[in-house]
Amino acid sequence: MVDSAKAQKSDYLTLRTKLFLSSALLSSAILIIAAWVINNQVVAQARQQVQAEVETLLPLYDAIWDEQARRLAALGWTVANSPIVKTVFGDPHAARDRETLREMIADAGPELSEQVDLILISDGAGKIIYSEMQRAIVSEMTEFAPARAVALSQTQSQGIALLGGKLFRLVLTPVLLHAGSSDTYNTLAVFGTGSELDREIASEIGQRIHSDVILFAADRLYASSLESEAEALAARTISSSEISRAVATRPVELRMGGELYLAFSRQLVGFEGQHLGQVVMLRSLAGASILFRRISNLLLLLWTGSIAVALALSYLIADRITRPIESLVAGAREFGRGNYDCQIELAARGEIGHLARAFDQMRQSLKQTQAALLKSERLATLGQMASSIIHDLRNPLATISTAAEVLSQDGLPPERRRVLIESQLRASQRMNGMLKELLEFSQGRYALTLERHSLPGLLRWVVQELSARTLRAGIRVEMLVPEDLFITADAERLRRVFENLLVNSIQAMPQGGTITIRAACYNDRVRVDVIDTGPGVPAQIRDCLFEPFVSFGKVGGTGLGLAIARGIVEAHGGTMGLDTAVSSGADFYLELPLAAAGEKEA
């Protein structure tokens, strides 16, 4: 009972857990799918967004680049058109005086010293007469082909130049004697203004286009807006990428240090249109991953929330379903025990409520049916008992009436009369005893009058008693009983037990046969077998043979006999049963304790 309750309890928990687990699983699955979809969408979206941004960034980059070039070009013109500069260059001696040029540059205004890292001056024939790099005069430079070209063409020219291992954006401006004249000697000098494409420039462009800018020249990283560590990584990554070689017009995706970047490039072109290197711009896609991380966090929060809600909901639902079910189960269990008065909780609504109400209806109708059934069964039992009693009382009554019949005849010898009267007396005594026994059976207890008796004596007495019937049926009775067997017993009752067994055997053999009565001692007990050669006990009633009101094919049998017999034997501290080992006939046995030696014989 306790185990089953435990099982019930665990089943109940399982239901709740199942409910919770399934809802948690469902919400988790939905959220995982949502996260996957969002990730894909977000990353794709971000990629598109960055692509679109790059589309706008490239023109912006070009604009910044051009603006820087224009600034330098404008400065070049300002310097070249300065009367002072023209005066100096107009004098062949002053134009070759390094100190005068240096002073001239120093006086030319703050822009020149602030923005210009390289100053290159050639004479009217294009021969370099002055070069200054980062405000230090460089003396070894004598030739620079583009300067000659400018001196000849008398037009401003610009390009990227790699001079002394440094990368410059250089503007070469002719200093003309007369603007508009194309005379060969109109060019007084060529004034070159250069600004180094250094980290500062890269950072400035990078800041304005919100990207990292890397300058590659002569197949190596020249300058960048990156930190030195990132720079080394970028140099490796970009060198191995197609963007460093090809004239890449389309952005290329790069993975660098676990982060995704979109790289796009622009060429660095020299004065003669030669490829000197490129500017690579890196646009991080980190924004997308940050966005995704933020969304993931939100989803995680949502997931936690939904799990909590699922937990709460499953508990609530489980409570609403399982509690009424539990109450129903308890009610059903009470019915099973026969208690039909157990009230079922009818408060539940919905399907469970219907079930509870139906269950209660069933309970009530069952209760009524049960009551009716009990009543009819009691009546039936009463009838069975009555017929059984009648059956048992019929034998002595027949004895009495037969004796009375004989006695009513005249001329009976007195001896015969006495015998008849005695048998009548005995029969009435037996009837009395039987009625008393019935009463005891109905009350369920036997008041035994115990005395020491001889077992073979008792048996002989019963055989004698039934001799008329055995004779009539042609049955031979064999007694295989040792003489010195004594038992402590209620003789009258025990006689009834044996009588019952013998009568059963007689009734089972209407065509005659043999009844063997055998007794044997085992330790301090004696076993008595009553064996007949009849058809035997049908298998279907073997198990319930000793139940009250069970009979096997006897006409008018009530089936109370064996039940009473077993009750009597058990009251004597013995056992009674059917030995099923025999192949034919019936072997009823009973075991009784032997009487202790020395007891007085009744």
Next chain:
Amino acid sequence: MWRNGLQLWLILLAAGMLLIPARPAVMQAGLSVVKGQVELINTKVKARGGKVDRSGVVIWLEPLGNAQVRGRRARQTIIQRHKRFTPHITAVELGTEIEFPNEDPFFHNVFSVYHGKRFDLGLYASGETRPVLFNRPGVSYIFCNIHPQMSAVVVTLNTPYFAISDQNGDFTIKGVAEGHYRLRVWHKRTRPEELEARSRMIHVTPGSLELGVIQLSEEGYIPQPHKNKYGEDYELERNKPLYRRP
């Protein structure tokens, strides 16, 4: 600023020393010393310590009638050093030659286009010098054609009796012969009309003459950038704001 003041002072001292050895030759009985002080009002130029710099005012005595004038035209020098002309203001008697040595390591181009003496010495290298004979009376504004910040003034006078005021505005004209003179004043930052109004007749008698305080107003003076020798601006107008770095 103090350096300028000091230099000016040194130059005055040097000028004085140049004059002193000449004195005994010309100093005779009956020669006078004319003293005075210049005061500048409404000035916008301050000297060190908030004091008004009263130097650079040229005071001279123009002889009238029979006044005896003796020339002492010693050679003068205006040095170009550190992109400056020193002295900044020089007064010379008509016919005096001034040397313009270039003591800077680079070229200079000394020129003058104003109403005194017009000349253009052209570009010449460091260590070279070129002389100019100031044979026209008047004020000559001297510049360098490739260094617009350089300027000097040479006042060419028809008299040997002149002086330039010092920092305090004091001036002394020595060895003036007895006679009638017109006292004239020239100051860079005073309008010509006012300068003309300050001129007056004086009579110099042997001994010492105290002229007292000559007050000059600088009101209405607007400094203007000068042109180069071609009459153009030194620098082209620039569209600076557009190309300034952030």
